[in-house]
Amino acid sequence: MANIEEYIPIVGQPIMDDLKLLAEKLKGKVIQHINSTAVGGGIAEILSRMVPLLRELGVDTRWDVIRGGEQFFEVTKKFHNALHGNPEEIMQRDFNIFMETSQKNIEALDIHGDIIFVHDPQPIALIKKKTGNKWIWRCHIDVSNPNQRVWKFLENFITNYDSAVFSAPSFSQRMTIRQFLISPSIDPLSDKNRELPQETIDSVLKKYNIKKDKPIITQISRFDRLKDPVGVIEAYKQVKKYIDCQLILAGGSAADDPESAEVLEEVKARSEHDKDIHILLLPQDDIVVNALQRASSVIVQKSLKEGFGLTVAEALWKSKPVVASNVGGIPLQIKHKYSGLLCHSIDGASFAIKQFLANPEYAKKLGQNGREHISNNFLITRHIREYMLLFLSLYHKEDVVYL
Amino acid sequence: MPGLIKAIEPFRFYTRLHLSELTGLRASTLGQLSDMIKQVSGSCIYHHTHRFLQQHQYLSPEPPNDFAYWVSKVLGEDELGERLASIDTVQFSTIRRLRDKIVATIEDYLKNNLSAKLKFAGKGEEFHFIKSVSFVLPTNYIAYNLREFTDIVKNITIDSIYFHIFESRLRLEKKTNDFSNWIETSIGDKELSDKISKLDPYTHTLEDLRKTIIKIVEQKLRD
Numbered sequence: 100m101a102n103i104e105e106y107i108p109i110v111g112q113p114i115m116d117d118l119k120l121l122a123e124k125l126k127g128k129v130i131q132h133i134n135s136t137a138v139g140g141g142i143a144e145i146l147s148r149m150v151p152l153l154r155e156l157g158v159d160t161r162w163d164v165i166r167g168g169e170q171f172f173e174v175t176k177k178f179h180n181a182l183h184g185n186p187e188e189i190m191q192r193d194f195n196i197f198m199e200t201s202q203k204n205i206e207a208l209d210i211h212g213d214i215i216f217v218h219d220p221q222p223i224a225l226i227k228k229k230t231g232n233k234w235i236w237r238c239h240i241d242v243s244n245p246n247q248r249v250w251k252f253l254e255n256f257i258t259n260y261d262s263a264v265f266s267a268p269s270f271s272q273r274m275t276i277r278q279f280l281i282s283p284s285i286d287p288l289s290d291k292n293r294e295l296p297q298e299t300i301d302s303v304l305k306k307y308n309i310k311k312d313k314p315i316i317t318q319i320s321r322f323d324r325l326k327d328p329v330g331v332i333e334a335y336k337q338v339k340k341y342i343d344c345q346l347i348l349a350g351g352s353a354a355d356d357p358e359s360a361e362v363l364e365e366v367k368a369r370s371e372h373d374k375d376i377h378i379l380l381l382p383q384d385d386i387v388v389n390a391l392q393r394a395s396s397v398i399v400q401k402s403l404k405e406g407f408g409l410t411v412a413e414a415l416w417k418s419k420p421v422v423a424s425n426v427g428g429i430p431l432q433i434k435h436k437y438s439g440l441l442c443h444s445i446d447g448a449s450f451a452i453k454q455f456l457a458n459p460e461y462a463k464k465l466g467q468n469g470r471e472h473i474s475n476n477f478l479i480t481r482h483i484r485e486y487m488l489l490f491l492s493l494y495h496k497e498d499v500v501y502l
Numbered sequence: 503m504p505g506l507i508k509a510i511e512p513f514r515f516y517t518r519l520h521l522s523e524l525t526g527l528r529a530s531t532l533g534q535l536s537d538m539i540k541q542v543s544g545s546c547i548y549h550h551t552h553r554f555l556q557q558h559q560y561l562s563p564e565p566p567n568d569f570a571y572w573v574s575k576v577l578g579e580d581e582l583g584e585r586l587a588s589i590d591t592v593q594f595s596t597i598r599r600l601r602d603k604i605v606a607t608i609e610d611y612l613k614n615n616l617s618a619k620l621k622f623a624g625k626g627e628e629f630h631f632i633k634s635v636s637f638v639l640p641t642n643y644i645a646y647n648l649r650e651f652t653d654i655v656k657n658i659t660i661d662s663i664y665f666h667i668f669e670s671r672l673r674l675e676k677k678t679n680d681f682s683n684w685i686e687t688s689i690g691d692k693e694l695s696d697k698i699s700k701l702d703p704y705t706h707t708l709e710d711l712r713k714t715i716i717k718i719v720e721q722k723l724r725d
Contacts, residue, residue, distance in 0.1 A: 113659040117517055120639050243626060268630035271524035280522040280632060488521045488637055498545040499673065502639045 100148075101288035103155040109287050110480045118480065121487040122156035124502055130490065131212025132162045135175070135221035138383060139351060140321070141283065141409050142218050142239055145482070148286045152483060163208060165222045171200040173357055175221045178253075181246035182220070183325060183404040189248055198224065214490050223256045233493040236260045239283070239406045241427040243269040261493055266407045267428045279489055282431060284482035285412045285473070290385035292416055295393060303390035309347065309377055314396035314456050317347040319388055319413075322362040322380070325404045326350075327424075329369045330445050332376065334401065337449035342456050345375040349391055351383055392417050397455045397462070401448050405429055412477045415439065415469030420462035422451040432477065438469035506647050509688040513651060513680075515643040515658055518665035520556075521635045522549065528628040532577065532618055535569070535629055536608040542631050544597040548673055549634035551591060551600065555708060556664060566591075566704060569604060572629045577621045582611045592702050596675055636669065648689060652719045660708040667703050667711065679703075681715065694722050 107115050132150065134142050146162055153160040167175070174193045181187040201224035208225065215234045217225060226234055236257055242250065242265070250272075257263060263278040265271055271278055285292055304311065316335055320326040328348050335346040348366060363380060370376040381387055392398060398414035398421045405427030412432055414421045421439040423429045433439035440451035455462040491502065525546065529535040539547065550568040566587055574583030585607050594600040612619055623629070643658055645651035655663070666680035676683065678699045686695035697718050703711055 111659075113657060113662075116641065117519060117639075117659060117661065120517075120641070121519070124639075265524060268524060268632055269626060269628075271526045271630065273526040278524040278526065280524050484519060485521060488519055488635075491637065492521060492635060498543065498633065498635050500635065500637045502637055 100151060101286075103152055105288055106480055109474075110478065114480055114484075118156055118484055118487070121484065121491070122153075122158050125158050125487060125490055128159065128213040128490065129211065130158060130160045130214045130216060131210065132160070132216045132218065133165065133208070133222045133225060134162075134218035135165050135167065135172075137164050141406070144291075144409075145283055145479075146218075148289060148479060149483065149486070152479070153486075156483070158487065161212065165204040165208065165225075167200045167204075167221065169357065170196050171221075176358060178220050178249050179240060180325070181249045182240050182242050182253075184241075184244040184246065185325075185404075187246065189246070194252060201225070214493060217260075220253055223253060226256050226259045229259060234260045235262050235264060235489065235493070237264045238270065239266060241267070241270060241404045241406055242272070243267075243427075262489070264489065267431060270427075277492070279492070281482070281485045281489065282428060282477060283407050283409055284477050284479045285409060285416055286479045287416060291389050292413055293389070295386070295389055299386065300390040300394050303387050304394055307377060307379055309345070309394070311394070313375070314342065314344045315347060315394055316344055316397050316399060316452055317349065317391055317395040318399045318401065319349050319392065319410050320400070320402070321350045322359045322366060324358075324362055325402060327401045327403050328362065328366045330403075330448070331399055331401050332366070332369050333445045334399070334448040334452060335376070337446070338452050338456070339375070341453060344396075344456065345377065347377045347379065347391055347395070349377075349379040349381055349388070351381050388413075389417075392419065395419060397422060397452050399448065399452065400424065400429065401442070401445075402426055402429070408432065411439070412473050415466070415473045418463075418466040418470045420455045420466045421469060422448055422455065424448075432472070433469070434472075437465065438472045439465055506649060507689060509646055509684070510690075511684075511688045513645040513684045513688070515641045515645075515654060515662050516665055517639050517641050517659055517662040518669050519637045519639070519661060521637070522553075523633045523635050525631045525633060527631040529631075530622045530628050532573070532579070532582075532608055532612060532621065535572075536605055536612070538631060539569070539601060539605055539608075543633055544601070544673075545633035545635065546631050547597050547601045547604070549632050551604075552634070552668060553632075555668065555704075556661070568629075569608075572623075576623045576627045576629075577618075579611075579615075579618050579621065582608065582615075582618065585611065590702075591672075591704050594672065595677065597672060600672070636673070638665065648685075648691075648719055648723060652716050652723070655712060655716055655719075660712065663712055663715075664708060691722070694719065 132146055136143050150160050150162050174196045177187050205225060205227055210228045213232050218237045219239050258275055260276055262276055264281050266282055318331045338344055366378055392414055398419045400408055400411050400423040402424050407428035411421055411423050411429055422442060423433055425441040425443055433441055435441045442448040442451050527538055529538050554566055570583045570586035573579050589603055643654045645654050670676050670680045682695040682699040685691050
């Protein structure tokens with residue numbers, strides 16, 4: 100795992116100096132992150148990089164994970180879908196299951212931080228343990244149009260936090276506590292994003308029996324309906340009528356997502372044994388994801404809802420042309436026709452993919468612009484800086500703070 | 503050697519880092535936009551007129567303030583978008599006056615374009631008001647003469663340049679930027695000070711601004 104000094108050639112010494120200045124101001128404070136899974140999904144991925152880097156900077160950072168059984172995670176998945184605005188039947192029994200597990204975690208978890216940083220709804224009820232310390236609720240979900248019953252339920256907890264954090268402006272709600280906009284980030288030195296030798300890319304393609312004889316369209320994401328993998332297949336089929344190409348749908352599953360096996364079956368059925376559609380259920384292997392992205396001609400992220408859509412940042416960092424839905428945090432990463440193409444439908448996605456495949460120079464230019472934009476705004480160093488500022492904001496209420 | 507004239511007071515470089523605070527306020531029509539611009543804090547106006555400078559350090563096809571972008575791209579009112587984009591921010595020495603100008607521009611337009619009042623943003627395309635929270639920190643960089651000053655400007659973060667050029671002048675309501683102020687009062691070079699204060703920083707990218715300042719000071723050192 101890269102150490103903090105290795106980021107200097109990418110971001111420059113002065114940015115690193117700023118991080119060290121901020122870390123100094125947090126000396127003596129203990130930061131305790133709490134979420135619901137140690138592996139799989141975007142939050143675990145960010146924390147696994149963020150926690151060691153903050154420690155290296157001298158910020159005492161810890162990370163704890165709550166426990167929950169199958170029933171609990173089925174309920175939180177329903178909450179997740181409902182917060183995204185999907186129709187979900189939420190019963191009183193669901194709230195009861197949520198509270199029973201929450202109570203066990205409240206009793207079992209040792210809360211010892213000066214700042215408690217709670218991620219997403221699963222551990223939200225831990226706020227009941229609030230004493231004299233500061234609490235932040237970090238919402239990674241697109242809550243622009245949430246199911247009101249679930250939102251109101253969560254609001255009872257949220258209002259007891261000191262601050263909330265969202266990934267896009269459209270997710271903000273009228274609230275009595277302070278709320279901040281912080282986008283997630285990618286780590287340019289992680290296995291998922293670092294440069295790879297061509298031999299590594301070729302060996303991954305060989306392993307999955309993918310030939311380089313025709314353009315590759317790829318969507319990397321969990322098999323989740325909100326990522327619309329079936330819609331991607333439809334778009335690919337429309338493109339295929341005019342340009343011979345192949346499609347990769349690749350992703351893993353997370354411990355807190357019981358629905359993915361079902362979605363995977365739907366996707367397989369829709370692919371109708373087309374030999375040019377490669378459906379890959381990947382184990383947690385970031386080098387494979389990196390290689391597949393780098394081997395692709397066009398990267399797609401056709402989500403119906405998206406907390407942020409880090410796969411877009413990953414693809415743009417690799418200078419790839421990206422076609423993605425205009426949802427969640429994606430428009431923060433892509434300015435239409437400048438650093439990628441945004442779409443609102445299957446037809447729109449297939450038209451944009453065709454544009455890229457038919458105009459390689461245009462595709463190349465947009466990919467390069469995208470890399471520049473990610474480099475300026477979505478790398479982990481910016482994220483670490485904003486988290487440290489967020490921690491400091493808990494002790495300062497004014498708009499201009501002199502440190 | 504003009505570059506080695508010792509300053510009466512050394513120049514301490516500060517840096518300014520910011521967080522975006524969400525307000526939960528959103529506008530769907532020009533009327534709502536104008537009403538909310540009148541009500542929100544100065545930190546909100548500052549955010550929406552300066553965000554692009556830091557987020558798009560390299561040229562990108564966005565007008566220089568969020569109001570102009572939303573009015574053109576979402577409501578399709580290109581003419582008003584152009585008027586808002588061309589507000590000469592550098593002419594305003596306080597956020598309050600800049601706010602008044604933005605409101606007056608929208609209200610004038612609405613008087614003569616009644617149909618524009620009927621336009622509204624679709625779901626998910628509303629204008630979201632955000633405010634900028636600044637954290638100002640002293641860095642370890644200090645210049646005692648112009649030579650040291652240019653060496654530091656070459657290497658300091660763009661956040662520091664941003665703070666001394668934009669934020670201290672408009673948000674902290676100093677009359678000029680910090681660089682010009684120091685060069686005039688501590689180095690005693692009014693001509694050089696004026697050259698920097700006459701730059702319109704809003705028409706440069708931050709990297710370009712850095713290069714331009716270095717070029718102006720180095721030219722002076724060579725003379």
